[in-house]
Amino acid sequence: MSEDTEQMQEKFRAIQEDLSSKISCTDSFDVNNIKTVAGIDLAYWKDENDDEQAVCCIVVIDFNTHEVMEKKHFSGKIDVPYMPGFLAFRELPLILETVKLLENIPNIYVFDGNGYLHPRHMGIASHASFYLDRPTFGIAKTYFRVDKKTDYTEPAPESGSFTDIVIGGEVYGRALRTHTGVKPVFLSVGNNISLDTACKLALALTDKESHIPIPTRLADLETHVQRTELTTSKI
Known part of the structure; x- marks a missing residue:
């Protein structure tokens, strides 16, 4: 690891540790008042x-009907190198530029990713x-082993079953089965929401098309569309 990378990690870690103390794992809203939900995802590639x-x-999307209200995208160069545990610093600039384009906040x-399920509780969703x-909350398709040792326990095969991911006596996230017999997704709080509420919302936002909630599934599909357009247009 270069000296520049070490200094960058020290700076990023200090920012994460400061913000993590401000995370709230309780609901800051009335679930009955939810009208719209947004899914966020990114796709990468190398240019010429x-x-x-x-x-x-x-x-x-509309929370009740699941109809798409709008889609927005923003692309650009990634200037921060990949470093485990510091993904947010790579993705946040593009996310914030895309949010500026939204007509429906x-x-x-x-997020297609983690939140509290992170060494310093500072995944991209947080x-x-x-x-x-x-x-915010995060839904990851693959398990992020925070401490390199703690694994998750498979939830029961039925839809809605879950097991909490406990590390050092603290609940970091949840392995959730959104459909009977399919692989679990990995749910974690981002901020200003409880894990139980995030779990209920994830199940409410999942349809028969996939075991991934609709907002992040559609965002994921859209990244493939936009990446293809952006890469082929340069040829």
Whole structure:
């Protein structure tokens, strides 16, 4: 690891530790008042100069009908190198630029990634919350082993079953089965929401098409569309 990278990590870690003390794992809203939810995801690629590029896609849906209200995207160069535990610093600039394009500011943001399930509780869903002024939570498709030792316990095979991910006596997240017999997703609080409420919302936002909640599934699909358009248009 270069000296510049070490200094960057020290700076980023200090920011994370400061923000993590301000995370709230309780509901700051009335669930009955939720009208819109947005899913956020990013996709990466290398350009002709071998520079890393990414596109952020946000899809806003109606919470009750699940209809798409709008889709927005923003792309650009990624200047922060990949460093485990510091993903938010790579993604946040593009996320905030995409949010500026939204005509419908959602009640809640759902991220394709982690929040509290992170060594310093500062996954992208937590970190971004301090700039979005909205409750957030994360849904990851793969398990992030925070301490390199603690694994998760498989939930029962039935839809809605879950097991909490406990590390050092603290609940970091939840392995949730959104459909019977499918792989679990990994849920964690971002900010200003409880784990139980995030779990209920994740189940309410999941349909028969996928075991991933609709907002992040649509955002993921949109990143593939936009990445293809952006890369082929340069040829």
